[in-house]
Amino acid sequence: MLNAECFFMSSQFTPNNPLPQEVPVPREMAKFSPEVEAEIERHLAKYPKERSRSAILPLMFIVQRERGWLDPAGVAYLADRLRLRITDIWEVATFYSMIATKPVGKYHVQVCRTLSCKIMGADTITEHCAKRLGIKAGETTEDGKFSLSEVECLGSCGTAPMLQLGFDYHENLTPAKVDSLLDQCSRDEYEFTVKVS
Amino acid sequence: MFIGAIGCEPLQLRRVHLEGSHTLDVYRRNGGYEAIKRVLDGMSPDDVIGEVKKSVLRGRGGAGFPTGMKWSFVPKDSPKPKYVVCNADESEPGTFKDRYLMERDPHALIEGMLIAAYALGARVNYIYTRGEYRYLINIMDAALAEARSAGLLGEKILGSNFSCDIYTHTGAGAYICGEETALLSSLEGLRGHPRMKPPFPAVSGLYACPTVVNNVETLTAVPDIIKMGGEAWQKLGTEKSGGTKVWSVSGHVKRPGVYELPMGYSDMERFIMEDCQGIANGRQLKAVIPGGSSVYIMPARDIVGKSVKMDYEGLVAGGSMVGSGGFIVMDETVDIFESTKNLTEFYKHESCGWCTPCREGTDWLVKVFKRIARGEGQPEDAQLLLDLCDNIEGKSFCPLGDAAAWPIQSAIKKFPEDFRKHLVGIAERAVVGTTSSPVATREGTAREALPTV
Ligand SMILES: Cc1cc2nc3c(=O)[nH]c(=O)nc-3n(C[C@H](O)[C@H](O)[C@H](O)COP(=O)(O)O)c2cc1C
Numbered sequence: 298m299l300n301a302e303c304f305f306m307s308s309q310f311t312p313n314n315p316l317p318q319e320v321p322v323p324r325e326m327a328k329f330s331p332e333v334e335a336e337i338e339r340h341l342a343k344y345p346k347e348r349s350r351s352a353i354l355p356l357m358f359i360v361q362r363e364r365g366w367l368d369p370a371g372v373a374y375l376a377d378r379l380r381l382r383i384t385d386i387w388e389v390a391t392f393y394s395m396i397a398t399k400p401v402g403k404y405h406v407q408v409c410r411t412l413s414c415k416i417m418g419a420d421t422i423t424e425h426c427a428k429r430l431g432i433k434a435g436e437t438t439e440d441g442k443f444s445l446s447e448v449e450c451l452g453s454c455g456t457a458p459m460l461q462l463g464f465d466y467h468e469n470l471t472p473a474k475v476d477s478l479l480d481q482c483s484r485d486e487y488e489f490t491v492k493v494s
Numbered sequence: 495m496f497i498g499a500i501g502c503e504p505l506q507l508r509r510v511h512l513e514g515s516h517t518l519d520v521y522r523r524n525g526g527y528e529a530i531k532r533v534l535d536g537m538s539p540d541d542v543i544g545e546v547k548k549s550v551l552r553g554r555g556g557a558g559f560p561t562g563m564k565w566s567f568v569p570k571d572s573p574k575p576k577y578v579v580c581n582a583d584e585s586e587p588g589t590f591k592d593r594y595l596m597e598r599d600p601h602a603l604i605e606g607m608l609i610a611a612y613a614l615g616a617r618v619n620y621i622y623t624r625g626e627y628r629y630l631i632n633i634m635d636a637a638l639a640e641a642r643s644a645g646l647l648g649e650k651i652l653g654s655n656f657s658c659d660i661y662t663h664t665g666a667g668a669y670i671c672g673e674e675t676a677l678l679s680s681l682e683g684l685r686g687h688p689r690m691k692p693p694f695p696a697v698s699g700l701y702a703c704p705t706v707v708n709n710v711e712t713l714t715a716v717p718d719i720i721k722m723g724g725e726a727w728q729k730l731g732t733e734k735s736g737g738t739k740v741w742s743v744s745g746h747v748k749r750p751g752v753y754e755l756p757m758g759y760s761d762m763e764r765f766i767m768e769d770c771q772g773i774a775n776g777r778q779l780k781a782v783i784p785g786g787s788s789v790y791i792m793p794a795r796d797i798v799g800k801s802v803k804m805d806y807e808g809l810v811a812g813g814s815m816v817g818s819g820g821f822i823v824m825d826e827t828v829d830i831f832e833s834t835k836n837l838t839e840f841y842k843h844e845s846c847g848w849c850t851p852c853r854e855g856t857d858w859l860v861k862v863f864k865r866i867a868r869g870e871g872q873p874e875d876a877q878l879l880l881d882l883c884d885n886i887e888g889k890s891f892c893p894l895g896d897a898a899a900w901p902i903q904s905a906i907k908k909f910p911e912d913f914r915k916h917l918v919g920i921a922e923r924a925v926v927g928t929t930s931s932p933v934a935t936r937e938g939t940a941r942e943a944l945p946t947v
């Protein structure tokens with residue numbers, strides 16, 4: 298039995314909304330320092346010469362580190378560097394949740410919402426963050442400092458609830474711990490321990 | 495959080511508590527890189543595959559496929575390069591063992607990969623790690639650099655004719671990239687869509703070359719198999735499930751953690767109540783999802799007093815699966831409708847969109863769950879969910895579709911009361927004056943009650 302409710306296409310990809318967002322046309326190309334270029338070379342060297350496309354994700358993370366997000370100029374750079382089309386870069390960028398195709402806050406607070414965290418109080422943590430930051434999950438503060446996201450299981454289920462700040466793990470959270478973290482961020486005293494290389 | 499072995503000597507976890515366990519020096523002082531030495535000193539690739547076959551090591555990524563057999567599928571005479579790819583995408587909800595293996599014992603993974611590469615004749619190999627585990631990529635990079643400068647990677651390893659290198663690679667937040675063919679698409683710089691099987695990766699994988707994809711825990715088991723001999727390693731477990739298995743325990747137990755158990759450990763009730771120190775806050779056990787979010791949920795009544803053995807056969811007999819070993823324990827406060835909704839939202843988010851049954855089906859599942867959660871549930875909704883599952887399971891392009899259906903099917907079957915309480919009859923709602931959902935206006939729909947268990 299197939300219910301009538303399922304007969305309509307899901308609203309995810311209706312004709313009125315072919316893509317989740319507009320694809321901006323790059324007007325300039327990003328430039329990087331010789332050190333960053335050397336880093337990019339080191340990544341490219343991991344893959345067979347004719348397979349440089351393999352380096353697309355590692356390079357996207359470097360562009361994000363340098364520019365805050367994968368902006369159109371960064372997309373143009375990658376297309377040029379990897380000898381691909383702009384659309385090839387976009388096609389990949391829009392598939393992966395960690396590739397930011399919109400600006401994100403300097404402090405990206407990502408609270409795990411999946412089952413083990415959920416039953417250990419993830420909602421309390423998300424609500425607490427939302428209240429403190431004055432934004433909902435999926436939003437960025439007006440000053441561009443904080444973004445809040447709900448994300449799927451990050452492999453900290455035994456130390457739930459948890460959040461990731463940038464690439465740093467913070468586990469066994471309580472509202473008080475969250476406060477102390479966000480306080481450090483507000484004062485720009487928070488030091489990221491894990492860095493993209 | 496607890497990390498250790500129960501019911502056996504720690505094997506996979508024997509170095510994790512040593513200071514500096516991630517360094518080459520500590521690894522070497524504790525028997526590290528002896529297995530690769532033994533291999534290079536006189537074992538042929540076939541000898542290595544033979545030992546792994548004898549060990550009855552089964553893939554720890556979720557599918558449980560015999561590793562030795564997988565390795566023997568790689569064509570020996572192929573002129574193409576061959577690849578060993580480590581699957582460190584670990585994204586199955588409830589699973590975190592690979593994380594600790596890599597964090598505390600990265601050289602064991604390197605040694606395991608070296609042995610696999612030798613057995614398969616692979617020159618270049620990759621560790622595909624999920625993007626969120628960036629700190630592990632940094633740890634692995636440091637360990638690889640150490641190994642390289644000690645002559646354990648690169649040209650003519652330990653003075654032999656064997657040359658081999660290993661590189662890290664990053665994912666970027668997509669559960670589907672844990673599926674081996676999607677992982678290979680992603681490693682080639684494409685969107686992480688799965689590929690048609692056959693051809694299997696062993697024949698045509700990375701860059702259309704023969705490729706073996708193995709989970710972290712599968713590969714870290716290999717050095718011990720070589721050192722102990724396949725047979726001795728198998729005997730730690732059971733005839734059909736060799737060796738030990740590392741479980742990730744989360745949820746409402748007093749002592750969550752990473753537990754290494756011999757395969758066939760008996761029994762699940764003792765494991766929860768004694769080893770994990772029972773349910774926190776004096777509450778009652780309600781349910782366990784023993785092998786990561788994708789497997790069937792087990793109600794307490796199927797565990798308590800049932801002597802469920804913790805291995806591949808034992809868990810199937812108990813009504814579930816080993817899967818990735820992500821052992822999620824839930825107490826009486828958990829509403830199984832809510833927990834199933836939570837997991838369904840996960841699968842909807844992670845559906846890669848390639849095939850219609852899974853892309854549209856998971857979207858509809860979430861819509862129905864959300865409508866029920868809004869208080870607009872109707873008696874036939876349980877059947878509607880099951881129909882949707884039926885249109886996904888076995889009809890999707892890759893197993894993610896099945897993985898989305900199984901938790902729902904088993905939850906409705908095992909916990910009908912948790913669903914029933916959300917599915918208030920339309921008539922009752924008319925009395926209390928709640929607006930009805932569009933479905934309520936349909937004429938002639940069979941109003942099936944909840945299936946009986
Ligand atoms: C949706 C999906 C997600 C998967 N995620 C993982 C994963 O995160 N890690 C993993 O090792 N295997 C994962 N697998 C299993 C892999 O496809 C593959 O079977 C495994 O990497 C093979 O290694 P093994 O034989 O050592 O287990 C996943 C499978 C599916 C269908």
Ligand code: SF4
Nearest residue numbers: 846848849852890892
């Ligand atoms: S089953 Fe789901 S995840 Fe797998 S190919 Fe289809 S849409 Fe993608």
Ligand code: FES
Nearest residue numbers: 409414451453454
């Ligand atoms: S469920 Fe939150 S880290 Fe796994």
